[in-house]
Amino acid sequence: MGEAMLVDSHCHLDQLDLTPYENNLSAALEFAIEQGVEYFLCVCITLNDFPRMMELIEPYENVSATVGLHPNEIVSVEPTTEELIVLAQNEKIVGIGETGLDYFRSTGDIEWQQERFRRHIRAAKETGKPLIIHSRQAKEDTIRILQEENAASVGGVLHCFTEDMAMAIDAMNLNFYISFSGIVTFNSAKEVQRVATEMPLDRMLIETDSPYLAPVPHRGKTNQPAYVRYVAEHIAKLRGIEFDVVAEQTTANFFKLFNLGI
Numbered sequence: 001m002g003e004a005m006l007v008d009s010h011c012h013l014d015q016l017d018l019t020p021y022e023n024n025l026s027a028a029l030e031f032a033i034e035q036g037v038e039y040f041l042c043v044c045i046t047l048n049d050f051p052r053m054m055e056l057i058e059p060y061e062n063v064s065a066t067v068g069l070h071p072n073e074i075v076s077v078e079p080t081t082e083e084l085i086v087l088a089q090n091e092k093i094v095g096i097g098e099t100g101l102d103y104f105r106s107t108g109d110i111e112w113q114q115e116r117f118r119r120h121i122r123a124a125k126e127t128g129k130p131l132i133i134h135s136r137q138a139k140e141d142t143i144r145i146l147q148e149e150n151a152a153s154v155g156g157v158l159h160c161f162t163e164d165m166a167m168a169i170d171a172m173n174l175n176f177y178i179s180f181s182g183i184v185t186f187n188s189a190k191e192v193q194r195v196a197t198e199m200p201l202d203r204m205l206i207e208t209d210s211p212y213l214a215p216v217p218h219r220g221k222t223n224q225p226a227y228v229r230y231v232a233e234h235i236a237k238l239r240g241i242e243f244d245v246v247a248e249q250t251t252a253n254f255f256k257l258f259n260l261g262i
Helices: 025-034 050-057 081-087 111-127 139-148 165-173 190-198 225-239 243-257
Strands: 006-011 037-042 063-067 093-102 131-136 156-158 176-180 204-206
Touching (some): 006 204, 111 131, 156 165, 190 225, 225 243
Parallel strands (some): 063 093, 093 131
16 A cells, blocks of 8 residues: 555454454454554453453454453452453553443442542553553543552553543643544544644544444444544544554554554
């Protein structure tokens, strides 16, 4: 292609719909590579699925992974900081998460969610691996807990960003990057588009969050890593800059944040 490479900084490869690829992950990744997407971060949501996820991505040198328990996942026994640290020792694990706060689906006492979040931050600090943060309708508490736990010492990324510039600035001041998903291509996402236009490019990542949140023109369908290209193209258009500039910078940002040599 002769273009700058792209990275899908947040996808769930173990949850992809591989039907179009005869249930072959290699074929889905190959299609993504044809679109210029050459590196992938497979993000963990449940620890029950962690071994299966790691087995799936083991053969691929261009796939790294994270370990964590999503704030919406209900479990009978919460993982300890120590357990997360042990799981993070695998050489393919480059980050802790996704973790954070989601008040959209949770009702009543949410103390358990905050405690889970704190344990993940402590595991990240202990291992020196950055955090992948999920925050939905919880921006004040997300920033407050990151501050209280001194998460700035490891940094990380606010993935699938859906908030305003004030939260983006708070996060960047804590040594965090801001990642945009297909939501940035939605006409209704004016606030997210404003942040993507105005924030510094050297703190930006792009992602699919596939199989969720497919960008325009595939909105409403199942998402896949190849579609991160549409996110990059749309941000380039919003900012009035070349596609390659977005691709090069977000790729460099990814490798810097996760301490991966290109």
